[in-house]
Amino acid sequence: MTVRERNNAEQLAARDCDNCTETRIITDELKHYQEEHERLCVLLNITREISTELQLDRLLFVIMDEVKNALHADRCSVFLLDEEKNELWSKVAHGESEIRFASHLGIAGHVATTGEILNIPDAYADSRFNPEIDRQTGYKTQNMLTFPMRNRLNEIIGAFQVLNKKEGSFTRDDEELLNAISTIAATQIENAQLYEQLQNTLNSFIETLASTIDARDPLTAGHSKRIALYSNEVAKIIHLNEPRKKVLRFAALLHDYGKVSLSDAILKNHKKLTEKQYSQMRSHPAITRAILEKIQLSKELKDLPFIAGTHHEKVDGTGYPEGLKLEQIPAEGRLLAVVDAFDAMTSNRYYTGRMSFEKVIRILEQDSGTHFDPAFVKAFKKLRLDKLVEILENESAEWLDKTDLSKLSQYTIDDLIFELRFDTTRNNGFKLVDTFKKYYQQEYLKQKERG
Amino acid sequence: MTVRERNNAEQLAARDCDNCTETRIITDELKHYQEEHERLCVLLNITREISTELQLDRLLFVIMDEVKNALHADRCSVFLLDEEKNELWSKVAHGESEIRFASHLGIAGHVATTGEILNIPDAYADSRFNPEIDRQTGYKTQNMLTFPMRNRLNEIIGAFQVLNKKEGSFTRDDEELLNAISTIAATQIENAQLYEQLQNTLNSFIETLASTIDARDPLTAGHSKRIALYSNEVAKIIHLNEPRKKVLRFAALLHDYGKVSLSDAILKNHKKLTEKQYSQMRSHPAITRAILEKIQLSKELKDLPFIAGTHHEKVDGTGYPEGLKLEQIPAEGRLLAVVDAFDAMTSNRYYTGRMSFEKVIRILEQDSGTHFDPAFVKAFKKLRLDKLVEILENESAEWLDKTDLSKLSQYTIDDLIFELRFDTTRNNGFKLVDTFKKYYQQEYLKQKERG
Numbered sequence: 038m039t040v041r042e043r044n045n046a047e048q049l050a051a052r053d054c055d056n057c058t059e060t061r062i063i064t065d066e067l068k069h070y071q072e073e074h075e076r077l078c079v080l081l082n083i084t085r086e087i088s089t090e091l092q093l094d095r096l097l098f099v100i101m102d103e104v105k106n107a108l109h110a111d112r113c114s115v116f117l118l119d120e121e122k123n124e125l126w127s128k129v130a131h132g133e134s135e136i137r138f139a140s141h142l143g144i145a146g147h148v149a150t151t152g153e154i155l156n157i158p159d160a161y162a163d164s165r166f167n168p169e170i171d172r173q174t175g176y177k178t179q180n181m182l183t184f185p186m187r188n189r190l191n192e193i194i195g196a197f198q199v200l201n202k203k204e205g206s207f208t209r210d211d212e213e214l215l216n217a218i219s220t221i222a223a224t225q226i227e228n229a230q231l232y233e234q235l236q237n238t239l240n241s242f243i244e245t246l247a248s249t250i251d252a253r254d255p256l257t258a259g260h261s262k263r264i265a266l267y268s269n270e271v272a273k274i275i276h277l278n279e280p281r282k283k284v285l286r287f288a289a290l291l292h293d294y295g296k297v298s299l300s301d302a303i304l305k306n307h308k309k310l311t312e313k314q315y316s317q318m319r320s321h322p323a324i325t326r327a328i329l330e331k332i333q334l335s336k337e338l339k340d341l342p343f344i345a346g347t348h349h350e351k352v353d354g355t356g357y358p359e360g361l362k363l364e365q366i367p368a369e370g371r372l373l374a375v376v377d378a379f380d381a382m383t384s385n386r387y388y389t390g391r392m393s394f395e396k397v398i399r400i401l402e403q404d405s406g407t408h409f410d411p412a413f414v415k416a417f418k419k420l421r422l423d424k425l426v427e428i429l430e431n432e433s434a435e436w437l438d439k440t441d442l443s444k445l446s447q448y449t450i451d452d453l454i455f456e457l458r459f460d461t462t463r464n465n466g467f468k469l470v471d472t473f474k475k476y477y478q479q480e481y482l483k484q485k486e487r488g
Numbered sequence: 489m490t491v492r493e494r495n496n497a498e499q500l501a502a503r504d505c506d507n508c509t510e511t512r513i514i515t516d517e518l519k520h521y522q523e524e525h526e527r528l529c530v531l532l533n534i535t536r537e538i539s540t541e542l543q544l545d546r547l548l549f550v551i552m553d554e555v556k557n558a559l560h561a562d563r564c565s566v567f568l569l570d571e572e573k574n575e576l577w578s579k580v581a582h583g584e585s586e587i588r589f590a591s592h593l594g595i596a597g598h599v600a601t602t603g604e605i606l607n608i609p610d611a612y613a614d615s616r617f618n619p620e621i622d623r624q625t626g627y628k629t630q631n632m633l634t635f636p637m638r639n640r641l642n643e644i645i646g647a648f649q650v651l652n653k654k655e656g657s658f659t660r661d662d663e664e665l666l667n668a669i670s671t672i673a674a675t676q677i678e679n680a681q682l683y684e685q686l687q688n689t690l691n692s693f694i695e696t697l698a699s700t701i702d703a704r705d706p707l708t709a710g711h712s713k714r715i716a717l718y719s720n721e722v723a724k725i726i727h728l729n730e731p732r733k734k735v736l737r738f739a740a741l742l743h744d745y746g747k748v749s750l751s752d753a754i755l756k757n758h759k760k761l762t763e764k765q766y767s768q769m770r771s772h773p774a775i776t777r778a779i780l781e782k783i784q785l786s787k788e789l790k791d792l793p794f795i796a797g798t799h800h801e802k803v804d805g806t807g808y809p810e811g812l813k814l815e816q817i818p819a820e821g822r823l824l825a826v827v828d829a830f831d832a833m834t835s836n837r838y839y840t841g842r843m844s845f846e847k848v849i850r851i852l853e854q855d856s857g858t859h860f861d862p863a864f865v866k867a868f869k870k871l872r873l874d875k876l877v878e879i880l881e882n883e884s885a886e887w888l889d890k891t892d893l894s895k896l897s898q899y900t901i902d903d904l905i906f907e908l909r910f911d912t913t914r915n916n917g918f919k920l921v922d923t924f925k926k927y928y929q930q931e932y933l934k935q936k937e938r939g
Contacts, residue, residue, distance in 0.1 A: 060514065063511065063514050063515055064514055067517055067518045070521035070522060070524075071521060073525055074524060077525070081528065081535070084532070084535050084539070085671065085675070088672060088675045089640055091683075220536065224539045224540050225539060228679065231683065231786075232679075232682065232683055232686065234786040235683070235687065235690065236686065237784040238785060238786060239686065239690045240784075241782070241783045241784040242690065242783050243693070249745075249749065249779055250748070294700075297700050297701070298700065300752050301751050301752040301753070328696055332689065332692045332696050333685075334689055335685040335686070335689060338689070
């Protein structure tokens, strides 16, 4: 090889070398973008999942699930700051219950207070870790990443805690991904909290309103709330879906709202009403309906005025205000008719106490098919006796004995009726009727004592 | 160069060639990922911006702005389907007004009905394009991309319309980007609609409730709503912020709610009350407060019960129920005191009509500093006369003449007072007092006619 030839070859080799370097740089860059791409795709997917959920409870589960998967971890908890109570709280997966503790306690408390990120590769080697919860739950925490959750105003609203990375421990990349998720999750959590607050306001508004109407007459105090509680129990028995449960609950609370426009002379007159007064009294379901129709209701509540206005209709068409027959009355209205009559008959009268339970049930049964829809009378009789007693004594719950309730929870109104009619005692010697009557007549006894 | 040497060189060249190809492939891939990266970053940013906004109006503006920028377009409109009315509607930027049309009309209607994507490079060459809006607004549409907006259930809930791409016309890439934005926007719009619905339900619930309480006594019919309208006008005059306006509005609507528990004997007795009845009557603000305190209120509404309960306090401490003095009464309560008294004095009495306007204002002025906070009396007198007449005649708005209203809108209560006291006529010959009194006394005349 001549010198020139060697130079040529070296030049070629050198070019090759340049190329190699270039290729390497480009390849590195490509790798970086590919990883970044994957990260962004994960982030976008999580964002989409999170953004669909506006109900706080469900949202928290979605977030915990998504974060757990994105970080290849075994568990994730979201702790939220309750500013009023100065506590951190978290939903427990698949349970109704919450964990709550003072907002400065534990590692989550430390992070929520200081805003520090804590990436702890060996929990048991860290003095801040509280092994108490592991001891209680039987879980074994190995490593944990705890991250403050900040809203748009950079205020800390809680903390993420991710436990037990599946391979190795949590990395810088995990921290960065969690950082990005955190902002989006915080925004959606704040939206869900706003929505929940508004729902709570509306719900408690309606409850308060119902109770003030009932309170105009001491005889009906608590009536609407009890109707709502009974309806909800029957709704569970017949497996009504959530949207219909909701409209039923509002209809129950507001069914007597039309009474707001009745005069005291009619409302508080417990003697015989004149013909004219009686006809005004009978106008209250129509007034309820007319008032509720003025309210802007969402699609799922559209039937509320109609339902609330039919609680005095009878399936044979002899009810009021419209004399509707069986299927013309909405199912919720037929259900309300049963529980409304039941509550009226079982209310305390100051001097006479409650009507005998046998008689109340006899009336419901006798009027099945004329006044009441037999299907709902039947469903009502499946009510568990602990629930029944709790609702009957809703306003003096402190009188109830837990052991009695636990015993009563084994039986339904049907069981009670059989025992009443056949005068039997259970094989285990438990006398249902005695325990039930203790509460059914208690209010009566209390009143007698006072009076 | 020997054959071997040439082969070596060729081999090197060939390797170089392979490398070139590889580099090219990698470079192409890199370019792809870089573009994809940019697209995802845009998408994530848009998602973040969109997800913070739960108020529908503001959300729509954020979306239109973000889409416009992301697609380098001149304009973007979001059309939403109103299922009840079978219409498409859109917010007009920087305006309170809406565009509305039958949901099958125009290009947006076509897209919202068929679910097709329409990418039209030359609008005027397309027969489906309706040039009418351009003609009205003076805008010149060149190209347009119209895209259906679908929710999670794949139902069409509206359409995006992007106008006038800044360079060239809309590409496949634009369509893809819009597709990705669409899902996220649809989700957030549905969330915002849920939130708005709930707000509307709560608002109209409170309004209905207030009006049913007022209606118990014909003399006070419409009172709470008028108080809310007056308060809102004064709030604008003193530049109260939105959260405080909201609590003021609810307090105005609910200030008399405690009257629900008063008996007819007290409420409808327009003669002299007994000492005992009078003391019960005076208990109504405290009852209002107690009832409202039972409601679960959000942070921004926390003061509602307190405010609503202070509308009969006087700044000199002689009011009720608590005898609070100036700063002890919340500002909103002091404002309510002024408008509550004004409305009581200017209400129609069936047989006597309204108290003379001069006398009403004289009383507000005389009692400034004892009953009323002078600052709020002063602010109240800045009320525009068209607003005043509209609120006075709130329940018979059909009597109002638009030309009169437009004239009255130039003047305030202060102007009217000067004209009343100095018995002047405006330079332009317009006699304020005459036009005002026509409405102020009209209701009185109407009643007389009927009676």
